Structures are given as C-alpha cells and as structure tokens.
Amino acid sequence: MNESIPRKERERVFRRNEIQTAASKLFALKGFNSTTLEEIAESAEFGKGTIYNYFQNKEEIYFSIIEDVLENTSKILEKSDKLSKSLQEFVKLYIDQIFNYCIENKFSYLIFVREIAHFDPIFTKEKNESLINYHNLSQKILTKQFKNALKEDVIKPFETKKVINFFIHVVFPYVHYLLLCTPVEEINIKAETDFISEILLSGMLSDKS
Numbered sequence: 001m002n003e004s005i006p007r008k009e010r011e012r013v014f015r016r017n018e019i020q021t022a023a024s025k026l027f028a029l030k031g032f033n034s035t036t037l038e039e040i041a042e043s044a045e046f047g048k049g050t051i052y053n054y055f056q057n058k059e060e061i062y063f064s065i066i067e068d069v070l071e072n073t074s075k076i077l078e079k080s081d082k083l084s085k086s087l088q089e090f091v092k093l094y095i096d097q098i099f100n101y102c103i104e105n106k107f108s109y110l111i112f113v114r115e116i117a118h119f120d121p122i123f124t125k126e127k128n129e130s131l132i133n134y135h136n137l138s139q140k141i142l143t144k145q146f147k148n149a150l151k152e153d154v155i156k157p158f159e160t161k162k163v164i165n166f167f168i169h170v171v172f173p174y175v176h177y178l179l180l181c182t183p184v185e186e187i188n189i190k191a192e193t194d195f196i197s198e199i200l201l202s203g204m205l206s207d208k209s
Contacts, residue, residue, distance in 0.1 A: 016054045019044045020068070020108075023037060023061045028107035028114075032062055062111070069112040070134045072101055080142045087149035091200060095171060096193045102175050103184050115178050142167065 005013075014183035022044035026035045037058050055061045076097040080087040102109040116131070142164045149155045155163070174196060178187055 012015060012054070015046075015050075016064075019046065019051060019054055019061065020065055024065050024105075024107040024111060028110040033060075056061065065108050065111055066115055067130055069108050069126070070130050072105075073098070074134055074137055077138055077141055078103060081145065084145075087145055087154055088197075088201060090145050091167075092138070092193060092197045095196050096189060098171065099175060099187075099189045099192060102179060103187060104187065106179050106184060110176070112178060113172070138168070139164065165201065 019040065023035070023040045026039055026043060035058070037051055038048055038060070040061065041051050044051075053063075053066070054171060076094065080090055080094035080097060084093055146155065146160050146163050146167075150157060150160065174192075178192065
C-alpha cells in the first residue's frame with residue numbers, strides 16, 4: 001500500500017479489504033441472500049457495529065467486491081494492450097495476468113461470474129453502469145487488437161465480433177471451471193496460459209494433419 005497515504009486512511013482501506021475478503025468467501029459459497037451481516041462480521045473478526053463504519057449494508061459490500069474485480073480486470077486489459085506489440089503477445093500476457101488475478105482473488109471472481117450470469121440480480125440499472133463500462137472497454141480493446149491482426153494478415157478473415165465473443169467465452173469460462181474443479185495450488189498458470197494461447201492462436205490440429 002502506498003506509504004504516502006495517511007496512516008488512518010491506510011488502516012481504513014486495510015479493514016475494508018478484510019471485510020470484503022471475508023464477505024467474498026461467504027457470498028461465493030452461500031450466495032448473497034443466504035449470507036448475513038452477522039456472519040460477515042464474525043468471519044472478519046469484527047463486531048457487527050464495526051461493519052457499519054465501512055459499509056452501509058450487505059448490498060454495498062457485495063457491490064464493492066464487484067467494483068474491485070471490474071477495476072482490476074480493466075487495468076489488466078489496458079496494461080496488456082499497452083505492453084503488447086502483437087496479437088500473440090497480447091493474448092499470452094492478458095491470459096497470464098487474468099489467471100494470476102483470478103487465482104489470488106478466487107472468491108471475488110466467482111461472485112463476479114455469478115453476477116454476470118444474473119444469478120444474483122440485486123443491482124439497480126444505475127449500478128450496472130460499471131458492468132456496461134467494462135463491457136465497452138473490453139470490446140474497444142479487443143476490436144483494436146483483432147482488427148490490427150487482420151490487417152497484418154496474422155489471422156484468418158473471420159468476422160471480428162465473432163472472434164471477440166469466442167475469445168471471451170473461451171478464456172473466462174475455462175478459468176471459472178479450473179477455480180471450481182481444481183485446488184488453487186495445483187493450477188499451473190504458465191502451462192494453462194500456453195495451452196489456451198496455443199488453442200486460440202494455432203488450433204488443435206498438428207502440423208502433420
């Protein structure tokens with residue numbers, strides 16, 4: 001954490017993060033409706049009254065978790081785009097960074113996926129603006145990456161929108177599957193990144209086929 005931030009503010013951010021971490025596991029395992037503030041407070045080792053010093057209610061905690069995932073995945077997308085000189089570099093860097101983030105924030109990511117799938121549609125249209133902004137950013141960057149690759153004759157002339165949707169719906173569901181079915185400590189990020197990148201960029205057929 002940035003040491004230039006005043007100590008009291010650093011402590012406040014730290015405690016908010018502790019509450020979010022405790023809540024994310026409960027929300028992911030039990031669902032939003034079945035999780036209580038009392039359970040969150042107990043898991044975070046705070047009194048229930050202390051929770052109200054940082055969040056107004058359970059909905060605000062839930063939404064703050066989604067916001068954090070959106071903010072961090074947006075940064076990963078922008079960073080991967082900025083640092084990559086080719087589609088191949090972008091795909092590998094993006095997948096690697098997404099895997100690292102999702103493994104380090106497993107429960108928050110599972111909540112995010114659930115919200116995207118509308119299993120917990122608790123937000124108003126106004127609050128869903130964050131999801132819309134993230135969608136627009138991802139479409140903008142991916143469109144640029146794939147159109148550039150198409151102009152350079154790096155990829156086959158598929159319809160860009162279809163390629164983008166395929167890319168999104170291969171990467172995220174696969175990460176989600178691994179988080180649900182594989183112990184985190186057994187996930188080899190480099191191997192998984194290489195596997196997805198190879199499938200996406202080169203396909204399944206060998207050179208001998």
